[in-house]
Amino acid sequence: MNETGAGSGAWAIEVEGLGKSFGNHRALTGICLKVGRGEHVTVFGPNGAGKTTLIKVLSTLMKPSAGTVRLDGSDINKAPTEVRRKIGLVAHQTFLYDDLTVYENLKFYGKMYDVPNLEEQIHDVVRWVRLEARLHDRVGTLSRGMQQRISIARAVIHNPSIVLLDEPEVGLDPHAIVMVREVLDSLSAGERTVVMTTHNLEQGIEMSDRVVILDKGRIVYQEHKDRIDIATFRETYDRYTESTK
Amino acid sequence: MKNGRGKLRDDLLVGMGFALMLAALYMALVYAPTEKYAGAVQRIFYFHVPLAWVGFLAFLVVFIGSILYLWKRSVIWDSIAWASAEVGVVFTSLVLITGSIWAKAAWGIWWTWDARLTATLVLWFVYVAYLMVRGYAREESQGARLSAVLGIVGFINVPIVALAINLWRTQHPTALIFEGGLAPTMLVALLVCVVAFTVLYILLVRQATSLKILESDIENMKNLRLE
Amino acid sequence: MSRMFASVFAIFWKDVLSEIRTKEIVTAVLVFALLVLVIFNFAFDAASGTTARIAPGILWVAFTFAGILGLNRVFAVEKENSSLAGLRLCPVDRMVIFWGKLAGSFTFMLVIAAVITPIFLVLFNLPLFLPRLALIIVLATLGFTSVGTLFSALAMNIRARDIMLPILFLPLVVPVIIGAVETTTCVLAGGPWSDMLTWLEIMIAFDIIYLVVATLMFEFVIEE
Numbered sequence: 222m223n224e225t226g227a228g229s230g231a232w233a234i235e236v237e238g239l240g241k242s243f244g245n246h247r248a249l250t251g252i253c254l255k256v257g258r259g260e261h262v263t264v265f266g267p268n269g270a271g272k273t274t275l276i277k278v279l280s281t282l283m284k285p286s287a288g289t290v291r292l293d294g295s296d297i298n299k300a301p302t303e304v305r306r307k308i309g310l311v312a313h314q315t316f317l318y319d320d321l322t323v324y325e326n327l328k329f330y331g332k333m334y335d336v337p338n339l340e341e342q343i344h345d346v347v348r349w350v351r352l353e354a355r356l357h358d359r360v361g362t363l364s365r366g367m368q369q370r371i372s373i374a375r376a377v378i379h380n381p382s383i384v385l386l387d388e389p390e391v392g393l394d395p396h397a398i399v400m401v402r403e404v405l406d407s408l409s410a411g412e413r414t415v416v417m418t419t420h421n422l423e424q425g426i427e428m429s430d431r432v433v434i435l436d437k438g439r440i441v442y443q444e445h446k447d448r449i450d451i452a453t454f455r456e457t458y459d460r461y462t463e464s465t466k
Numbered sequence: 467m468k469n470g471r472g473k474l475r476d477d478l479l480v481g482m483g484f485a486l487m488l489a490a491l492y493m494a495l496v497y498a499p500t501e502k503y504a505g506a507v508q509r510i511f512y513f514h515v516p517l518a519w520v521g522f523l524a525f526l527v528v529f530i531g532s533i534l535y536l537w538k539r540s541v542i543w544d545s546i547a548w549a550s551a552e553v554g555v556v557f558t559s560l561v562l563i564t565g566s567i568w569a570k571a572a573w574g575i576w577w578t579w580d581a582r583l584t585a586t587l588v589l590w591f592v593y594v595a596y597l598m599v600r601g602y603a604r605e606e607s608q609g610a611r612l613s614a615v616l617g618i619v620g621f622i623n624v625p626i627v628a629l630a631i632n633l634w635r636t637q638h639p640t641a642l643i644f645e646g647g648l649a650p651t652m653l654v655a656l657l658v659c660v661v662a663f664t665v666l667y668i669l670l671v672r673q674a675t676s677l678k679i680l681e682s683d684i685e686n687m688k689n690l691r692l693e
Numbered sequence: 694m695s696r697m698f699a700s701v702f703a704i705f706w707k708d709v710l711s712e713i714r715t716k717e718i719v720t721a722v723l724v725f726a727l728l729v730l731v732i733f734n735f736a737f738d739a740a741s742g743t744t745a746r747i748a749p750g751i752l753w754v755a756f757t758f759a760g761i762l763g764l765n766r767v768f769a770v771e772k773e774n775s776s777l778a779g780l781r782l783c784p785v786d787r788m789v790i791f792w793g794k795l796a797g798s799f800t801f802m803l804v805i806a807a808v809i810t811p812i813f814l815v816l817f818n819l820p821l822f823l824p825r826l827a828l829i830i831v832l833a834t835l836g837f838t839s840v841g842t843l844f845s846a847l848a849m850n851i852r853a854r855d856i857m858l859p860i861l862f863l864p865l866v867v868p869v870i871i872g873a874v875e876t877t878t879c880v881l882a883g884g885p886w887s888d889m890l891t892w893l894e895i896m897i898a899f900d901i902i903y904l905v906v907a908t909l910m911f912e913f914v915i916e917e
Contacts, residue, residue, distance in 0.1 A: 282781060302784045310782055316775065316779030318711060318776060320714045325710060330783070333783040333784075592865070598860060604851060604852065611913060611914075619910060622906055627867055630867065630895055
């Protein structure tokens with residue numbers, strides 16, 4: 222899905238020598254990652270490994286301290302607005318306004334992203350996350366799991382080619398996780414490039430094409446899913462993140 | 467950490483500053499003639515005015531340092547801006563205090579809302595706000611960035627505030643004005659004092675800046691060792 | 694260009710919708726401003742002759758403090774919803790975010806002024822039809838909100854947020870306050886335009902300068 226798809230600008234995400242420091246704390250060092258179009262990469266790592274920082278840099282919320290990052294051909298430092306058009310982010314926070322309805326929230330973001338045929342798109346995307354019934358309810362009245370599904374709808378309303386997810390299942394009850402997973406599965410099945418961070422080893426591997434382990438700000442392991450033995454992966458993970466124990 | 471030449475230069479600067487300050491004291495308290503109406507107390511003027519000048523200069527440095535920091539993001543510019551703000555707030559406080567003493571001695575009241583004092587008071591508040599933003603920030607880089615914004619916005623405000631307060635004062639004049647004519651000997655004394663205080667400012671800011679840069683280096687090294 | 698305007702309007706409209714639902718800003722600030730007016734009445738004894746001279750000061754103190762309350766809310770709503778990141782993700786210039794929030798806070802403050810001013814004029818037995826006062830209020834509010842929106846964003850992420858906003862804001866808007874009080878005094882006394890001209894010029898200059906400066910500085914305030 223990947224090395225061969227080459228040719229010019231064939232990579233959806235190109236990260237070279239990425240570093241990010243906060244004052245004197247180095248959150249990321251020497252990150253090199255190439256993600257092909259339509260590829261699904263899952264990033265594992267213990268707390269404090271830098272997963273969230275990596276996603277924040279990829280999503281333009283933070284500027285890199287060093288290195289280059291290109292998403293769909295656009296450089297994150299030189300053309301951030303272009304990059305923003307091509308990505309969608311799902312995180313712990315939903316970025317939704319509690320006092321506005323689902324419809325109003327989606328319409329707002331739709332306008333900000335200049336989505337064509339907005340009305341239709343809103344209905345499509347809400348139907349996709351199975352929440353048409355709550356379209357005109359205030360977001361504050363929805364359960365956390367439903368809010369997260371709407372957040373995913375918000376993230377894809379402008380049809381981004383790249384979707385970034387930062388531990389999307391955190392804080393959800395089992396039922397909500399099932400529903401969110403359904404949505405994520407269909408997201409994965411499509412042509413979008415997906416980069417997701419998660420703590421859930423089993424589920425993470427199932428959905429991905431490639432697996433990356435981050436520890437202390439560096440990539441310590443990278444492998445295609447086909448070459449991974451799911452049964453022993455937990456051991457592998459523990460071994461590579463030994464240093465934090 | 468300082469090589470021989472650097473230390474020599476520092477020592478020369480300190481020596482020069484010391485000598486200048488002695489000269490300034492002499493000029494202000496002995497050489498300058500006693501003012502006709504206000505008497506000996508007027509000599510505070512020779513400190514009040516240089517302090518005001520340096521207070522303004524310090525803010526100009528904060529302004530330039532802030533712009534350069536936002537552009538280059540180097541710790542050096544941030545340290546210079548911060549150091550200048552710390553020194554500046556002290557000098558500005560002294561302007562207010564000497565102004566108050568002068569007013570009390572000359573007119574029997576502790577404060578007068580004259581144009582210069584009032585504008586200085588507003589500048590003082592901006593300095594304090596700058597230092598508070600640093601103090602209340604959640605981390606160093608945020609403090610540096612946000613106070614740099616304030617340094618820029620605050621400095622641009624200075625001419626506007628001065629203009630507004632001046633106009634306000636001319637429309638509602640008080641009988642008490644801080645100016646006075648300057649005989650040539652007074653002017654000389656004043657100039658010596660201005661130079662002396664400017665050198666003092668430079669010395670203090672250099673010290674404070676290198677201290678901050680050292681602190682930053684130490685933090686860096688601590689973190690390197692942990693990796 | 695029209696795309697930028699559409700985005701600015703989208704942010705503005707979102708804030709208006711929120712406010713219509715919760716009525717948070719307008720009610721709290723209105724009540725507060727009225728209270729300030731009334732308390733000043735007690736403090737200065739409205740019946741006596743001096744009120745005519747200090748009335749402009751009272752009006753502008755009430756507006757300033759009420760304004761600070763309102764300005765605190767401008768970015769507090771984004772902080773509460775953790776939605777500032779959502780705005781930063783949008784493919785728009787950072788200044789669009791600033792102008793969107795500015796449009797909202799400016800409008801809210803004008804609405805509050807439109808309610809408070811007639812009440813003030815009535816309480817102090819002043820003439821009610823004063824179109825020049827409307828101009829002054831617009832100019833002053835523009836000055837307040839351009840500085841205030843920038844600092845509301847600045848204070849949003851640091852500690853002691855509520856106390857820092859007034860400390861940052863007040864020294865900088867001194868020229869606006871002086872100008873507003875001087876021109877209001879002139880208007881209430883029925884003075885000619887020529888008396889107010891210089892102050893109006895100062896206020897207009899302030900507004901233009903700060904609109905530009907705040908627009909340029911905003912991206913530095915919200916970056917991470």
